[in-house]
Amino acid sequence: MKAIFITLEGPDGSGKTSTINLLQEKMMQAGLDFIKTREPGGSPISEKVREVVLGIGNEIMDPKTEALLIAGARRQHVVETIRPALLNGQIVLCDRFIDSSLAYQGAGREIGIEAVLDINLFAVEETIPDVTYYLDVPAAVGLERIAANQKREVNRLDKENITFHQKVVQGYKQIIKMFPERFVCIQATRSPNEIADIILEDILKRIKD
Ligand SMILES: Nc1ncnc2c1ncn2[C@@H]1O[C@H](COP(=O)(O)OP(=O)(O)OP(=O)(O)O)[C@@H](O)[C@H]1O
Ligand SMILES: [Mg+2]
Numbered sequence: 001m002k003a004i005f006i007t008l009e010g011p012d013g014s015g016k017t018s019t020i021n022l023l024q025e026k027m028m029q030a031g032l033d034f035i036k037t038r039e040p041g042g043s044p045i046s047e048k049v050r051e052v053v054l055g056i057g058n059e060i061m062d063p064k065t066e067a068l069l070i071a072g073a074r075r076q077h078v079v080e081t082i083r084p085a086l087l088n089g090q091i092v093l094c095d096r097f098i099d100s101s102l103a104y105q106g107a108g109r110e111i112g113i114e115a116v117l118d119i120n121l122f123a124v125e126e127t128i129p130d131v132t133y134y135l136d137v138p139a140a141v142g143l144e145r146i147a148a149n150q151k152r153e154v155n156r157l158d159k160e161n162i163t164f165h166q167k168v169v170q171g172y173k174q175i176i177k178m179f180p181e182r183f184v185c186i187q188a189t190r191s192p193n194e195i196a197d198i199i200l201e202d203i204l205k206r207i208k209d
Contacts, residue, residue, distance in 0.1 A: 001032070001033070001089070001091075001207050002206070002207045003085075003086045003087075003088075003089045003090055003091060003092075004091055004092075004130040004131065004203075004206060004207060005082065005086060005091075005092045005094070005127065005128075005129045005130050005131075006091065006092065006093050006094065006129060006130065006131055006132075006133070006203065007094045007095075007096070007097040007098075007099070007129040007131075007132045007133070008020055008093075008094070008095055008096070008132075008133050008135065009096060009097070009099045009100060009103075009132055009133070009134050009135070009172065010134055010135030010136065010137065010142075010172070010188060011103075011137065011139050011142045011165055011168050011169050011172070012139075012142045012143060012146055012157070012158055012165060012168075013137070013141070013142030013143055013144070013145040013146040014135035014136070014137045014142050014188045015135050015137075015145075015188050015192050015195065016095050016096065016135055017038075017095055018192040019135065019192045019195045019196050019199070020036060020093060020095050022192050022193055022196040023093065023196040023199055023200060024036050024093070026196055026197070026200045027091075027093070027200065027203070030200065030204070032091055032203075032207075033089065033090050033091065034090055034091035034092065034093055035081070035085045035090055035091075035092055035093065036093045036094075036095075037077070037081055037082070037092065037093070037094050037095070038094065038095035038096060039070075039073070039074060039077060039094065039095065039096040039097055039100065040053050040054065040070050040073050040074075040096075041073070041077070042077040042081050042082070042094070043076050043077045043080040043081045045073070045076045045080070046073035046074070046076045046077045046080075049069050049070070049072065049073035049076075050073065052069060053066060053069050053070055053073070053156070054155035054156050054157060055155075055156060056154070056155065056156055056159075058156060059156065061156075063105060063109035063110070063111055064111060066105055066109065067101060067105035067106075067109070067111055067116055067119065068119065070101055070105065071101065071116075071119045071120050071122070071123040072123070074097070074098070074101070074120065074123050074124060075123040075124070078123070078124050078125075078127045082094070082127060083127060086127075091203070091207070094129075097129060097132075098117075098120050098124060098128070098129070099132060099172065099175050101116050101120055102116050102117060102120070102171060102175050103168045103169075103171035103172045103175060104157065104168055104171075106171055107167050107168060107170060107171020107172075107174065108160070108164050108165075108167045108168040108171060110167070113171060113174060113175065113178075128182075129182060130182070130206070131182060131183075131184060131202070131203075131206065132179075132182050132183050132184070133183075133184050133186055133199050133202075134172065134176060134183050134184065134185045134186065135186055135188035135195065136185050136186060136187055136188050137188045137189060138169065139162060139165035139166045139168065139169045140162060140165075141189070142165070143162065143165060146158060184202060186198055186199070
């Protein structure tokens with residue numbers, strides 16, 4: 001079995017967290033050795049940065065500050081959590097990673113995808129995902145799903161308007177064209193259970209050879 005680094009990406013409400021929770025159960029049943037983690041966060045220090053970045057009340061935060069804080073949290077997550085797991089032979093399953101920065105800060109906040117890529121490559125060095133599953137839904141569909149789910153806590157980025165979220169989706173489309181060998185796009189109008197099955201089947205193929 002190969003230790004591979006897997007990420008899930010997509011706009012708000014595309015179903016990343018719902019899918020990864022189901023996928024986790026299926027991977028356990030399949031007897032795979034893995035860890036599940038998330039961004040921003042994934043290590044104690046990085047979770048503290050998450051609170052600062054996503055916290056309601058920090059609306060004054062400058063876009064480049066936001067990008068640097070997330071890249072800093074990512075560095076710690078890579079060093080403390082992701083690399084040790086991969087070295088230990090485990091599969092790493094991560095809810096959002098570098099592409100979220102490119103899409104949200106690069107495209108959404110208009111810092112530029114290349115500039116955000118630069119600071120993130122400084123942060124992660126060679127720790128780039130082997131495969132990234134992109135959950136493809138229009139921005140409006142994701143936002144409608146979130147609005148319908150009253151239980152979910154609203155964060156600072158969710159509160160951005162539809163135009164911001166449309167820029168994020170356009171950003172993702174550009175990033176997929178930049179790294180076509182790494183991305184697998186899945187129509188996320190399917191149920192999270194069906195999406196998790198598709199991903200599991202693909203993972204099993206990848207770790208076999
Ligand atoms: N494929 C789906 N079809 C219909 N509803 C879905 C689907 N996937 C998720 N949902 C619902 O949409 C809402 C958002 O899903 P979820 O939190 O998994 O998205 P997310 O991609 O993790 O969002 P965020 O980026 O904001 O964390 C939830 O209420 C969830 O039940
Ligand atoms: Mg989520």
